[in-house]
Amino acid sequence: MFSTSQSLPLRWHLVRITLGTLIPVVAFAAVVVFQLARTERESVELRVLRSARALASAFEREMSGSIRTLHALAESDHLDRGELEAFHDECARVLRTQPAWRHVLLIAPDGQPLLNTAYPWGSPIPAIADPESLARVVETHQPVIGNIAVGRGARRALAFPVRVPVMRGGALRYVLTAVITPESLTSVVTRQAPGDEEWTRTLVDSRGTVAARTVDPGRFVGQPATSSFMQKTHDLEQGVFANTSMDGVPVYVAFRRSQPSGWIAAVVTPKRILDAPVTRSMLIVGGFGFALLLVSVGGAWVFSRNLERSITGAATAAAALAEGAPHRMEPSSVRELTRLGEALERSGRLLRERERERDANLAAAEAARAEAVEATRAKDAFLAMLGHELRNPLAPIVTALDLLRRRGLAGTPEHEVISRQLRHVVRLVDDLLDVARITRGQMSLHREPLELSSVVARAVEATAPLVEQWRHALEVDVPTSGLRVLGDADRLTQVVANLLTNAARYTAPGGHIQMRARACDGGITLVVEDDGQGMPPDLIPRLFEPFVQGPRTLERSEGGLGLGLSLVRSFVEAHGGRIEAHSDGPGQGSSFTVWLPGHEDAVAPPGPSEQREGIAPMVEAASGEPLRVLVVDDNVDAAEGLADLLGLNGYQVAVAHDCAEALSQVDALRPHVALLDIGLPDVDGYGVAERIRARMGDASPVFAALTGYGQDGDRARSHALGFRHHFVKPIDIDDLSAFLEALRPVRSEAG
Template identity: 70%
Template sequence: MSSPAPSLPLRWHLVRLVAGTLLPVVVFAAIVVFQLARLERRGAERRVLRSARSLATAFEREMSGSIRTLQALAESEHLDHGELEAFHTEGGRVSRTQPSWKQVMLLSTDGRILLNTNHPWGAPLPSLAEQESFARVLETLQPTVGGMTEGRGKQRALAFPIRVPVMRDGELRYVLTAVVTPDSLTDIVANPSNESEEWTRTLVDPRGRVVARTRAPARFVGQPSTPSFHESTRASLEGVYADVSMDGAPVYVAFSRTQPSDWTAAVVSPRRLLDAPVADSMLAVGGLGLALLLASTGGALLFSRRIERSIIQASDAAAALAQGNPPHMEPSGVRELTQLGEALERSGQLLRERERERDANLAAAETARAEAVEATKAKDVFLAMLGHELRNPLAPIVTSMEVLRRRGLAQTPEHEVISRQLQHVVRLVDDLLDMARLARGQLSLHREPLELSSVITRAVEAAAPLIERRRHVLETDVSTSSLPVLGDADRLTQVVANLLTNAAKYTPPGGHLRLQAGEHDGGIGLVVEDDGQGLARELIPRLFEPFIQGPRTLDRSEGGLGLGLALVRSLVEEHGGRVEAHSDGPGHGSRFTVWLPRHTQAEAPRPQEERQAPVPSGAAEVSGKRVRVLVVDDNVDAAEALAELLDMSGYEVAVAHDCPQALHQADTFRPEVALLDIGLPEVDGYGVAERIRERLGGASPVFAALTGFSQDGDRARSQAAGFRHHFVKPIDIEELISFVESLSPARDGAA
């Protein structure tokens, strides 16, 4: 065991500290005479380099303002509808508000100028003068600032373009360009300070042409920079180097390249200003450093005694606090030691207060727990009502879209967009309610032996529209047998479809997706891979939590609530499995692996033919007589749309919106099937069904619930009330027709 270091009084430690701190200063004072000239010149270099950075920043800020204005103009509704003449007027109006803009042009993706605000609409337009920045926009789909070039007009004026892409539905439709003259940069290059080191300020475009200059602009603007300047500024983003100016003077050049425009901002200073010797005026620094060392050492000896006394008092106060006694210190001349004494006194008070707060917090925690239980119950009620209120307006919209489709009026791309977005909203509602059920442990699974390949087939069909719309290539490697699991086919289909949809969303168009399934770790493994945007390492541990998503664009084009992967994990764990995510980082794709236990007695999957196919309109007729269906819904739009769709399918339909109307129709219309909305005003659907049974007895129709409530408890209640089927809004018309037709052999009037 090593011996402890010798103990010294505090005053000697302070003397050693002062001496050790100031000795390097004394040494520095001895050599500063030989170094100060170089250091002063470096300081001047830093100043002119900061000035070059400031010039670059000012230029980029000016360009950013023009880009933002162009981007706002690119959102014009006239471009949405191809109204170029109206956009010509709008572009001219915006151009007049920008003093630096010479004109605004709109270009097609093949480089044709479609309009120019300096030319009347319809007038012949010259060809594109500057091609490089246009090509960059096509390649990167990002705003860019081009180099200076001569115009195609008669004056051959010098100017440079600012270009932004005009995107619609994820595709480049136009390139919007503002043409800026070099004169507009005069105020930017003007020197705002009185720094004597600055001589000339210059802006140079990416091709090395001088665009703005404070000295002799008429002589040099538009001329190429010197080869040495172009070579040095292209080698790095910023720096200072010695050169010869365009007019032959020896100078230092401080430059900074702008980002992302890639222009060069330069500040040129004569060499004589930066190399002037200043060493002689600083010889006194060495003597001052020595005097400071002696004075500081003496001061440390004088004040150390007072500090020692205060530290001893602080030690005694800390010992008293440890024994549970009130600590006390006399005020000290050292502020930190005074604060230490006050802190020790406050610590004693806080210890006593914490004991009281602990007891109060325990009582508050118990109260908060009870409130949380009540809040959870209220949330459950809210989610049930939310699902009902969201499904009610969706029902007539979805049904009306089906009516339009059957009439042949829904073949336009706009109708397809509406149909896809409606399906997306319905999925969001289902995901939100599924997460609520999982959180409450109320999601029931209908497990049965099945082949995982059948689940994968259904999931691929569900995700196919999105995959095709984004032009992805999907590779599958799945055995059609020997993948037995015990599970809920619908929920496992939801798991695989969510993984495929997630991969399709976060993979740029034209990507590659791969789906594999086979034996893995004594069970069955399913892997979904993509070459998309990948995952950040810090996001992966939280990826399967509700409402957690990766970075999104401002327009949130991928959509979703962040529930898909949370549902995947919950449903997989409910089946006794696990799910994992892996990615090599952003831009390197991602891989999701699902493991499920193998079931040795799994039976073959149900054939696809078991799914009910759409019933032709003529199938609704039995022996020449159309089936009578009564639709009862207080939502007039939903009822009328569903009735029209049933009529188009070959049924005879009557509509009612409340209990009295429903009873009247039951007496006069004598329906064979009754679709009742559970949430009717005054008398609900259960009450309506009961009253119809009382009136018609054995001639009562077959009842089916039509409602926005979709929880398991709602289905159980409708079944207990004698309803043969429980349809959740928005209703699947094929499922409804299949249900009605399944009653045909036994349709004898009994409910």
């Protein structure tokens, strides 16, 4: 008997129920709030990163203006005629229109300064302050943005050069330089910063010297950035990381590297701003949860006192009823307990009647139990009969084989054939008695390397009596070698035998059956064709489902349960292959095509990324140059997100949202690969591809469709129009990466 000393009062049970109910709710709320806070923080990080990109773009636009002005000045006729004094005056006039420029220099390729607007014509000119950037112009013949340096003049001011080559007749004649002060970049960083933000925007040159800063620029401009900043931004295009600022404050840094200058645009945010949502959310959830627990436990404790008195009264009444003594329960504020008291009073009056009903119910229950036992026995008997009837034909075969062995006749080829086929049939019977296991694909496979011709030979041997019975002409065209698979010989034999058996049964006597196999699509294709009764179109989509069969005639009444083709599909897919059926209609014959991976590819069933179309690389690029990818999508968020992912994977990416912008990006980027959305406004993706081909000619990129249209017709159209791949949204970044990576080896070799 259960001891009352081991039990707890009702009030404690109510408290436990309350705690058990509320704690998971509070925990779930905490998880949800934490996830929301983390999402908010990720949104802020993305916003900071976008701000860094905007700052980098603003810097690039500012420098592009100076470079264009220098290019225009480099076309001066005075330079063609060698009139350097006149060109000095022309540079002085242009200088007055460029408030950001300190002065203009003209330098010979050997580094000798020829003129400097900071000095009168004919005066001695000091040596240049940044020879490294001059050397890069001489080497590349391209505009270069130099690094912050201390000037060689009397003021020793900080400045950085913007240099462009002056080309004449295909040769470098001069280097034209605009010396720009860091103060001119102040407007670039401050334009990007709303006044209410606690973010610090900074421009750092390629050597790590601070060129502009929104907070305390007089203190930090010209100073080197922290070593941790340089380490974490080294060789990266963009990113977000935790760091300590130059003034010792814990911060998060979002940066973007400007190209081709190598300068870094950084946006620095105090950690407390990004961490505040999570901390605040946890404090709110914790405080609210603790208060809720206190209120709930207190309420349960108070309510349990009245409930406990009522239940004690009900227990007393029940004990009196058990002893046969009448007892009236006091009214309770709990409706259920009041009804319990009324029920206890009625129970005394109806006890004898209920005892009689109990006896009747026991008798009925016993009868029902006997009926259920009989039904179970009938089911077991049916299953036993099914197993018996399926195995019954096999028993004499086993006996006969045993007799042959005892008589020393087991060494004949016929005996080996019978033994092998018997094992095959026994295994099939075992599978048929466990249909659920087969449909779930849980059959056992004993894989080994083998030639498909050996499987075909065994299947032909097994079905030969049926083929001869129907007087069919069987044509087998399967090479004896060169078609190796990694598979279960019995299962594959069963696949081929089932297809031959179906062809024989559903073909009129004297028909023709053809079986052929070839290497195809990186694997092996086996085709079984007949000129039999064919199939209606509505049957083909359901043909490989369990218990589905075509129309039967009386002479084919020996057909099975309709599991044969279902088993065939299960076995083929378990080997990583696929099967298709085709018929032109009733009376037009049928064909079944099985594709199996070759021996090297047959380790496991291929996943979606392994079934993509083959990619024949068509890209040539310089060795070590990153793959240039153009993403064209009118969905701005989708395009930018995909570009970010590809950028993080080391690709050089440009984004466009319509045809005109795409053509502009093509001229600037010269992409190797173009990912085109088909459903673009005004001009669809096919039209954009046509215009890009017309513009780039033989240098056109590899095109891939990036679209929400994924029907077979859509795929066929994109392939017909020269698209090398058809990605269906939402895109799988792994498939896309594999597609792009497949181009890398050939690109490296081409370089």
